[in-house]
Amino acid sequence: MRHRRIVVSRYGGPDELRVVEEECPEPKPGEVRVRVLAAGVSLPDVMMREGIHPETPRLPFTPGWDLVGVVERLGDGVSGIEPGQTVAALPIFGAYAELVCLPQAKLVPVPAGLDPAEAVSLILNYVTAYQMLHRSAKVTRGQRVLIHGASGGVGTALLQLGRLAGLEMYGTCSSRGASTVSDLGGIPIDYKHQDFVEEIHRRTSDGVDVVFDGIGGTHIWRSRKALRPGGKVVAYGLTGSLREGRLASGRSGSRNRFGPIAIFLLYTAGGWLLPGRKRVVPYSIQWLERMKPSLFRQDLMALFDLLQQKKVKPLVARRFPFDEARQAQELLGKEGVVGKFVLVRDGNPQAAQPSREPYKTAQVPDTTALAP
Numbered sequence: 001m002r003h004r005r006i007v008v009s010r011y012g013g014p015d016e017l018r019v020v021e022e023e024c025p026e027p028k029p030g031e032v033r034v035r036v037l038a039a040g041v042s043l044p045d046v047m048m049r050e051g052i053h054p055e056t057p058r059l060p061f062t063p064g065w066d067l068v069g070v071v072e073r074l075g076d077g078v079s080g081i082e083p084g085q086t087v088a089a090l091p092i093f094g095a096y097a098e099l100v101c102l103p104q105a106k107l108v109p110v111p112a113g114l115d116p117a118e119a120v121s122l123i124l125n126y127v128t129a130y131q132m133l134h135r136s137a138k139v140t141r142g143q144r145v146l147i148h149g150a151s152g153g154v155g156t157a158l159l160q161l162g163r164l165a166g167l168e169m170y171g172t173c174s175s176r177g178a179s180t181v182s183d184l185g186g187i188p189i190d191y192k193h194q195d196f197v198e199e200i201h202r203r204t205s206d207g208v209d210v211v212f213d214g215i216g217g218t219h220i221w222r223s224r225k226a227l228r229p230g231g232k233v234v235a236y237g238l239t240g241s242l243r244e245g246r247l248a249s250g251r252s253g254s255r256n257r258f259g260p261i262a263i264f265l266l267y268t269a270g271g272w273l274l275p276g277r278k279r280v281v282p283y284s285i286q287w288l289e290r291m292k293p294s295l296f297r298q299d300l301m302a303l304f305d306l307l308q309q310k311k312v313k314p315l316v317a318r319r320f321p322f323d324e325a326r327q328a329q330e331l332l333g334k335e336g337v338v339g340k341f342v343l344v345r346d347g348n349p350q351a352a353q354p355s356r357e358p359y360k361t362a363q364v365p366d367t368t369a370l371a372p
């Protein structure tokens with residue numbers, strides 16, 4: 001039997017994404033073969049394709065940070081999970097494929113009845129947002145926050161979860177995202193025509209408690225200026241290193257993973273050393289998942305619970321067939337997205353198959369604290 005997957009065999013633009021057909025992968029001992037129903041398309045995928053993301057794998061590789069799929073075949077030694085169950089995972093790369101083999105420990109059960117495209121939107125974007133709010137910034141009701149890129153994937157997740165947590169929210173976005181930001185409870189600031197530092201100080205007396213900065217580089221210093229004393233910048237992205245989905249520096253074509261890490265460390269150290277009791281803390285979903293996998297599982301399950309209760313609603317901007325991954329990344333890079341692009345199998349899958357609560361899971365935290 002054969003399957004298809006998307007392969008990058010040279011770092012560079014969207015044209016480097018090719019569809020290949022090959023023999024189906026067989027699960028090794030401890031692994032599970034999953035038929036992918038939905039895979040997220042995100043800026044970290046684009047950065048890996050360009051070779052700039054800290055997690056960029058060696059060539060050739062299949063992109064795709066997150067997926068929802070159905071268990072199809074079990075490797076030796078796997079128990080407590082059955083073919084037909086719907087699962088979610090954050091493989092970091094590899095999700096743009098019809099079939100993927102993953103260690104059983106990496107799979108999180110998806111509750112019955114969820115739309116795979118909405119469920120997959122929770123994995124990278126909402127876990128990132130949730131952990132930055134509740135584990136990095138440890139926000140409390142009534143605090144004031146500034147969210148950069150507020151109409152994007154992580155930004156809309158921060159707004160929805162921030163509203164549940166009772167925050168006062170400001171969000172930078174371009175004019176086309178302003179109504180989305182307002183609808184989700186934020187006060188939009190048009191970053192293309194307004195200086196966000198001035199705007200924050202004009203609208204608030206002394207600044208904000210937390211800034212979520214996914215833009216990176218010197219932008220982090222400007223974010224720090226929007227803080228009140230004792231405040232925190234949570235630095236988590238490199239959006240500023242791209243222009244229309246290509247490297248802003250123009251130096252595409254190589255694997256450059258360490259430059260971005262060094263820049264983060266520099267800004268984090270600088271944030272501590274400069275006067276003003278203002279800190280810069282880095283956040284990385286993949287490092288937290290590696291160091292504390294039970295927290296990733298627990299937080300994703302809490303988010304599935306919120307989705308089931310209709311307390312969050314991911315904005316799925318468009319569903320693309322798997323073979324159109326190139327077009328999806330090209331559009332994301334050139335025009336951006338309000339919400340999230342998702343690759344889906346068979347056109348437009350809707351509800352996930354019933355899950356039989358497959359295996360023991362970490363306890364889901366009490367989410368009532370997030371209720372409005």
Ligand SMILES: NC(=O)c1ccc[n+]([C@@H]2O[C@H](COP(=O)([O-])OP(=O)(O)OC[C@H]3O[C@@H](n4cnc5c(N)ncnc54)[C@H](OP(=O)(O)O)[C@@H]3O)[C@@H](O)[C@H]2O)c1
Binds near residue numbers: 042125128286336
């Ligand atoms: N550390 C982690 O664990 C982690 C996890 C997930 C994502 N990330 C990172 O988070 C960042 C955002 O990811 P995403 O998936 O949310 O991307 P996205 O959906 O493409 O959203 C990015 C948003 O940023 C806006 N933007 C671009 N330049 C801006 C600027 N100078 N000021 C304010 N907004 C600006 C864009 O708005 P317009 O298009 O309207 O200009 C867009 O809405 C990326 O850098 C990604 O790599 C990090």
